[in-house]
Structures are given as C-alpha cells and as structure tokens.
Amino acid sequence: MSLSELGFKDQPFDHLYLLPIGAELPVGLSSKSLLNQLNSTFKKLMTVLSTDELQLIAKLTQLPIGVFPIAVVADQIAYPYLIQPDYFLQKRTKQGLHLTPKTTHFDDKNLAKLSPNQFDSYCAEQLSRYAFAGKLVSLTKKQWKERAQVAYTQHPFIQLASNKRLIIEAVERLNRSMLLGVLNPPEDVAFWRHRVEIVLRPYRSLPPDARYHACNHAITLTISKNYPSFQVNCEACAMNYDYFPMEDRVALQQEVPFEQAVKRIATIERQFDALAEGTPKVITALQKLHTIQQWFPHNSLDENQGPVHRLVASISAAEFPDTPVEPSLLSLQHVKLSTIDSLRFVQPYLATTQEELQQLLENERAEELSTDNQDASNEVVYFSTKGYTLYENEVDVIEEYLSRDEGMTFHLLIQVLKGEATSKVRSLNLHLSPIFGLLRPWPKKLIPQAIKSFW
C-alpha cells in the first residue's frame, strides 16, 4: 500500500500522519492548535520510546517510523478523537476498509476536553496500545477471536464446570425437587440448601450458553484500556471477559478461587449422598415405587377405587432413573414424583409381589362394584362436628396404627392427622405413616375434638 493511498501527499507535520475522513467537526472546536499540540506531544513521547516500540507501531500502521496517525476532517483540521489501534488490525484483512467516524474506529475520549496533563498521559497510553497491537499483527482478528474462545473454554473454572456439569445440573434439579423435603435430618437438608446457594453462585453467574464452554455467538474484540489484553464482548450473552493474547489466557469478569471451587463442588455432592444414605426408608420406598411402575406401566387407574389403585395411579406419571434408585445425587436427580404422597401410599406394600398387587387391584375393583350396587351411604359416621365427619373405618386405621406406635403424643397426632411435615414429624418418619394427612381437609382446631372422640 502506498502512502498516497493512505493519506495526503503532503504531510506538514514531522511526527503526525494526517488521514482524511469525511466527517463534520463537532461545533465550537478550533483545531489548528490541536494538531500543533499533538505534534509536539508525540514528538516528546516518541523520543523516549525504544526502537523496538517504534518499529511495532510502524508495523501496525504501515506508516513510516516515528509518525502517529491522526484523522483530519478538512485541511489541517483535526478530528478530536484518536484512531483505535484495532482499526489498523482490521484494515490488514479488509483492504477496502476506510476510516469513518464510526465509533469502533475511534476512541471515545475527546482530546479538546483534556487538561494538558491528561492530554500527555492519554497520548502516552495510546502509544503503548499501538505498540501492543503491533505485536498482534501476525494473526488476523478472526484468528484472535478463535484463540480467545479456545482460551475461554480452557479457563480452569470453565474446565471445572465442564467436568462437573453432571453434578451441577443434578444439584440444580434436586434443589427444586420435593424429595428434599423427606430427607433427614431436616436441619442438614436446610444446611445443604444454604451451601448450594453459595457454591453454585459462580456457575449461575455465567450465561447459560457460556457456562461449560465458550458460546457460539458472534463476539467482538477490542484492545482493552488495560492492555495488554483484548476485551471480548458477546452481545447475545451480555458478557465481557479479557483475553491476554501474549499469554493466550482469559480472565473472567469475576474470578473464582479455584482450589476452593474444586473442594466446594465435591463437598455438596458428598453431603447430599450422606443425606440420601441416612434416609434408607425413603430409598426403599422409591425403589419399590419404581418397581411397581414397571409392573403396571401406562396405567390410568381410578384412584378412588382403593388404596392400591391410588398408589398405582399416583406414580403413573412419575419418573425414575434407568437403573435402580440409589442413595446418591446422580441417581436421585432422575426421580420425579407427581406427589410426595406416593412414598406414604407404598408403605403397606413394600414386600408385596406383582401377583399379590394384581390380586389386590382386582379385589378393589370387585369391592367397588358391589358397593355401587348397595346403598352408597353405608359408611358409618363415628363423630361429626361443624360439617366435618370422622368415619368408623378411619378410626379403625388410626387405632390400628396407634396400637403399634406407643410413642405418639396427642400434640404430635394432631400434626400427623393434619398432614404437617414438621421437623419433628419427619425426624420420626411419621410423614410416611398411613395416617399422615388423613384429616387434611379439617380445620386444625377441630382435630383435637375428633381425637378425643376415640382416645
């Protein structure tokens, strides 16, 4: 490229190279003196630069050594913004690229508004950015973008996220799962949830498309104010990060202490597994539910026909892992119950075989048929108050249960019948008992009267 293609044939300043652009000058700026000021400033600054630095600047701008490019709007009237070094990097690959007042071609600092001190230090800073960009000319901007994205994917924290992706996603899923409410002890569950918020924060702060590797969007690269780096921006992800081309390294906006992150993610997995292992009753119930669902797949049973119908119907849309349920984070993440009551419904049938369950289903259907033929109101009212009724068969279930549970107190029984899964109730596994929630529709203050009617 010849010099005449780049600018004017006559260059009146010994340390500036004037490049014309078709732009209007912002109102009220006289700029003859600005060019003189720039010339003397760059003269002063360039005398202290090393030959290497001067050569790098010339390599970038493709101008003679010792001159600095300045845009002018008309004969000797300076455009009051300095050209971004990025423009010259781009120009190497886009031959037809002309300098325009586009913001990407110019820095945003208005020269006319700087104090003499600011003016000098700003120009010195620009020279350093130019020298830095001179080191980058060996690759095209497209190649630098590719390198930045590879370096992003190789960032230690992104690597950690990628390696732990299964765990992170399992934790997110289980954190929203109703299963957490039945694991014991409740205070450890609460602690685990609290830890999850802290441990997952840095992963959650990354955009979803850039959480485990660099995103595939179009990114922009600008030489940052705190060179020697590029600022990488992805508009789609609303994300910035720094790429250091000389070290081929990325710095995230929020760097995470790496060793701590490694330990923390391992700890929340271990803590969850301990919770699951500490609640074998729930695991046994889930394993049985999984088996029953396989015995009676796609079954749309009428849940009102009896307890086995209710049990099978309750898991018709439940999801389980491909392999038997295990007390671990990775296994339990695949469990999705439609209702947590299934854990309670299955309790009487933990040892029941497929043939026996099939028989029980048939019995319930037969019973329903015969009941339909009889008077519908054959249920015996045991106790009634303010429109709420306790039937004799319900009292039978409660009494049968109480005969086996000697530790039950009056106060606790109210909570269990009302279906309140308090810490105490859960620590005694009462939320899995057959009487849990039996009087759920009742107002709590009426339940003591109902209990007193038989206790």
Ligand SMILES: [Zn+2]
């Ligand atoms: Zn993106």
